[in-house]
Amino acid sequence: MQELVVISGKGGTGKTSLTASFAVLAGHAVVADCDVDAADLHLLLSPRVTEHHEFFSGHGALIGEEACSGCGVCASACRFDAVRVGGRRAGGPWFTIDPLSCEGCGVCVRLCPEQAIEFPVRLCGEWMVSETRCGPMVHARLGAAAENSGKLVATVRREARRIAEEKRRPMIIADGPPGIGCPVIASVTGSNLVLVVTEPTVSGEHDLNRVLSLTRHFQIPTSVCVNKWDLNADMTERIEEGAKRAGARVAGRVQFDRAVTLAQMQERAVVETDAPSAVDIRTVWKNLGMQEGSSPALTPARNRQIMASYD
Amino acid sequence: MILAIASGKGGTGKTTVSVNLARALGCEIQLLDCDVEQPNAHLFLQGKPLGSEPVTVSIPLVDESLCDGCCECGMFCQYHAIVCLGAKPFLFAEMCHGCGGCALVCPKQAIGETERRIGVVETLRAQNVTLVQGRLDVGVATAPPLIRAVKARIQGGTPVILDAPPGTSCPVVATIRGSDFVALVTEPTAFGLHDFRLAVGTVREAGIPFGVIVNRMGAGDDRVHAYCQGEGIPVLLEIPDDRRIAETYSRGHLVVDVLPEYGGLFRGLWDEITQRVERPA
């Protein structure tokens, strides 16, 4: 099972646009949107949701106002500054938990002399299985301000793998998150190929180096692609040389192309249009060692046909 | 005033706004780069390093001579950081949230604490700007403790700009908490609007007044403006889709240095926000 994870280090380099194009070119893949914090891939792949699941992760403390005696033991013990004064009454203050700060450790629950604190599981978001014109897609949405431990990412990948095995699809293509923290780690560990999409800027170079340290740390074969390369050709070369020195392969370059935004507005992948950068994207795909599995361009008519066949 | 610059989607121009705003204001200002996974502000603010300190979090330390293997600690831990696998507890330091619960529940008081390094906080001085940034060690999973360490360095008396990481989850919340105003940066595209709406959800959860900066005006359409109008969200600033800005940025230069005509735009943004904070609607 081939699993390609597309990440970027820095946000905004174009990784989601590229991932959508790869999904179209692959033809027989399962798509996973692991950028659960700011999931955008569905805006290009028009998924039709067939399964919807709530996502619970960890617990959150909840103080019962009536039962609270205002002793403040919870406030002294909480290391995350999550206990706040809820209000005042005759006997003194009563306390409440700020759900944005609570990390669900359970210390206050254990220590409360009145046993006034409940500890329910926390609903953090949702994940979905859908059908798209490129194949099955697993995606998710993290709730506002929810903790992004990587568990939801792990869930998305697990389901994508399950579907790939069930439907005998040989490949998973995952859109990963920006950064180098939990969610990124959760998206790349265990994959057999990571592609980092970067841009020819000092920020792009800086963040690329950080993310290459990460993939080296986890020993995952990594390739690099500079998007919008012609905005700064010198920087592009510098980045490519640096990537090679860091042990990554260079998968190619994609030119700056306003048609990418147009494709996005039309809810299509770049390779489904005549955009000049489509040629570059196909080359990157080939350089990654991939074959094109689908028909060259999915026209809107063919797209409608495919979606209709699911009904 | 503490102003946070955030966004749902990455790459919309948060850092561009933060560093240029700090420079354009000209007065003493603190800029805190809270994107500890990928701190970029220093690339634009060629600062003189003033100091660097490691940041640690507490993790448990089991005194095996006192431990009787009862495993109360392992049963309490919500994070699988301390687990019962045999006679004695086993520690996975990277999973630990530092809650202190295992030490509290141990009937033999056999658990103390030690420190585990997660990153550094660095301070730099670039003309009028004191830049404080956090840099998370590669392989460390969680950002918020380091973000809190960066924010702990806020000095009273000078205005503060917080450059947030992208997204809407815990690192962003850790950054924007306690700020007086959040300026959300977005772009007028489908991805921009989608992620902007998620960011609005987070900022509303945090209960902080906010407005929007629309970057790359002209690169998309008017969907973001229409949404803001419908939601009553003030548009604080529009930055044109000027290729010169992209090129300046790519070289690591400040827009307000290379294209001074933009200085007024950023100063106007500051005035607009200050007014809103001083006289909330």
Added chain:
Amino acid sequence: MKIVFTASAGDIQAPLDSRFGRAPMFVVYDLDDDTFKMASNQESWDAAQGAGIHSAEVVARTGAKALVTGHCGPKAFRALAAAGIKVFSTDAPTVGEALKRYRAGDLTEIASVDVEGHWE
């Protein structure tokens, strides 16, 4: 001596599940009296991060001294090593086949992590 196999269903003929941390259940085989029982690993499946670690705890509780699976992530491996449990890797399709290979001494012991943390 007890030995644990990762399984996707409940008996000797069940397919061997190649992953450890998210294996739905374990077949706990007692080599001394040739009997076996099942242990559910549902909690690991549901666990927030730490599925591999939790699975190791479940295995440790069975009293087994060896584990046979396809792959094992780094945290799970550390946990199993700390518990004194040897880890063997195989591509045998069923639990029964894996048991046969174990008895014949045909299985390779994993001395260190062979894959980076799956699904962590």
